[in-house]
Amino acid sequence: MRETRRALAETLSRIGSLLGDGRSPGDVLDTEKLSIDTGVPKDLIKALLDGEEPPEEDVTDRIIRRFDHLRETRLRPDGTRHSYEEIAAAFGASRASLSNLVNSRKKTPPEHGAEQRPGRSGGPLASTQAGIEKFFFGQPNGWLSAEPESVLNDALQPVLATLRSAAGADSDSYSEPRVVALRTAATLPDDKWALVAGFIETLERQVREERRQER
Incomplete structure (x- = not known):
């Protein structure tokens, strides 16, 4: 259990670092989509994104x-x-x-x-x-019994990969990193794609709002 908590904490830390500007994963991730993807209740998703430990569960x-x-x-x-x-x-x-x-x-x-x-x-x-x-x-994967931290960490990996791809783009412009991110996400299964697409849309809205405020 400690290993799964540590792995999730590391993933959240990496996502936070790539987001920058003081934004945390909980600020931009779609908890409802994550709940559907992981089978973890929405309120517990929020708690895990905030670094809290889940209650014991049979x-x-x-x-x-x-x-x-x-x-x-x-x-x-x-x-x-x-x-x-x-x-x-x-x-x-x-x-x-x-x-x-x-x-x-x-x-x-x-x-x-x-x-x-x-x-x-x-x-x-x-x-x-x-x-x-x-x-x-399609195959046994332990999903039904996996700890909440474990399934959430797995669900966040496409988001982390997309952010890394966008951060590695050769341009500082807003549009080109987005293209790189979408190209990476396009190879994902439908359920993972929905999560990443929602994540990208949320980031876009935040960027547009920040630019309006700067003007």
């Missing part, structure tokens, strides 16, 4: 909450949710096994800072978690 509760989050945000082409039967069939499980998992614990996370019960053993089988992740991501 790992099984986290897995259930993120599974439910995936069904709400990674929809079928027609805009409907994937069914338990459809997901379970993809890795040889039963619909009842997923339904029982989701209904076994409360899915609504407590408010940030509220007291939570300590973690417990007896969570879902590793094969169930791996099967769900393979269905939504």
